[in-house]
Amino acid sequence: MTDRNQTLFERAQRVIPGGVNSPVRAFRAVGGTPRFIARAQGPYMWDAEGQRYIDYIGSWGPMILGHGHPAVLEAVQKAALEGFSFGAPTEREIELAEAIIALVPSIEQVRLVSSGTEAGMSAIRLARGATGRSKIIKFEGCYHGHADALLVKAGSGLATFGHPTSAGVPAEVVQHTLVLEYNNLAQIEAAFAAHGADIACVMIEPIAGNMNFVRAQVPFVKRIHELCKQHGALFVFDEVMTGFRVALGSAQSVYAKAIPGFAPDISVFGKVIGGGMPLAAFGTTREIMKHLAPLGPVYQAGTLSGNPVATACGLATLKEIAKPGFYEALAAKTQSLVSGLTQAAQAAGIPFCGDSEGGMFGFFFFDSLPQHYNAVMATDKERFNRFFHGMLDRGVYLAPALYEAGFVSAAHTEADIAATVAAAAEAFADLSK
Ligand code: PLP
Helix, strand or coil: CCCHHHHHHHHHHHHCHHHCCCHHHHCCCCCCCCCCEEEEEECEEEECCCCEEEECCHHHCCCCCCECCHHHHHHHHHHHHHCCCCCCCCHHHHHHHHHHHHHCCCCCEEEEECCHHHHHHHHHHHHHHHHCCCEEEEECCCCCCCCHHHCEECCCCCCCCCEECCCCCCHHHHCCEEEECCCCHHHHHHHHHHHHHHEEEEEECCEEHHHCCEECCHHHHHHHHHHHHHHCCEEEEEECCCCCCCCCCHHHHHHHHHCCCCCCCEEEECHHHHECECCEEEEECHHHHCCECCCCCECCCCCCCCCHHHHHHHHHHHHHHCCCCHHHHHHHHHHHHHHHHHHHHHHCCCCCEEEEECCEEEEECCCCCCCCHHHHHCCCHHHHHHHHHHHHHCCEECCCCCCCCEECCCCCCHHHHHHHHHHHHHHHHHHCC
């Protein structure tokens, strides 16, 4: 019997590099044949063979309501009938900007764009333009999209700037990007001591979903906030993944509870605010935004920015997630998934730990939660890969790489969580054989 996924993968590889339009989809980290998805509904996806999966990727975060939510579908269908794209302002863009601002007190204005990459890249340009400085700090293991200046790994020592992680990025382009270890207070102190007057911004994933799930510790965020204020640098929260995913007020609301007076200077959003359509945003104060074109000299633009169908999808999604009790229910479900997985692993005698916030979760084949990139990469990859395939074979679709987060949607039921934990118990038992 031929597997249609395999047939499609071979056909795709002839015309699309590696057969995919974004590398992680190719299953290179875990091996095997990527599933070609034919359709999705609620918490499920079906592949080209008709096999059903409980979906814990949710398009890498956007599908917080699950697939095909009726209110979102209706809004998108209505908007599509009115026109796909105008290249002129629309009322819906104002509504979406107002909705985002209403939920995130640190923001007075937003600019809508089409991808998280674009939003992150624009936020850096704005930070540089507003401060008149060149240097930026990022943390190893945090992903902020694939803009040249952000595709950087740590140099050989703290005093050195980073090296490109991609061919095609000249060393000169990343010479102003300093890459530090996540959650390392001594390094951030030293970086500001050495370069404080030249640092335009510090960019961080507050809960790093690109390291599976690693929280920036509260004292770490607090200290970066203080150092930025002291040295006139801007603190950029990349909430493309965490935004409206971990809490209605995003990750910054979680840190604001723990750190009195805390707010990032610039926030970057994507994923959930588009509800599955190409839409992202960066937001900040009016004072900083006045540097952005057409008001100021920092250029930024986009043919499809604020697209009318995407904004309809985003607005309908935000309306649903703002309903009372939404995050409480989502967080409880996600917690029950992580604790179920942890108990099943323990029962099988497998070192395992997990964590979650709102509808975002992660787990590691390790005794304790890693605090930075090298620790994440030191967890048991071989076990993760076998577990991933064990779950996929049992109809559960987890992220196909040990450094990627997972997502639960409002459409997942307790029965879906229970079925997932039951599948995990079998997959863990196989691992310990
Ligand atoms: N920032 C973070 C934290 C992300 O997780 C991602 C993508 O996963 C991006 C930025 C880039 O977003 P996009 O893939 O929409 O360009």
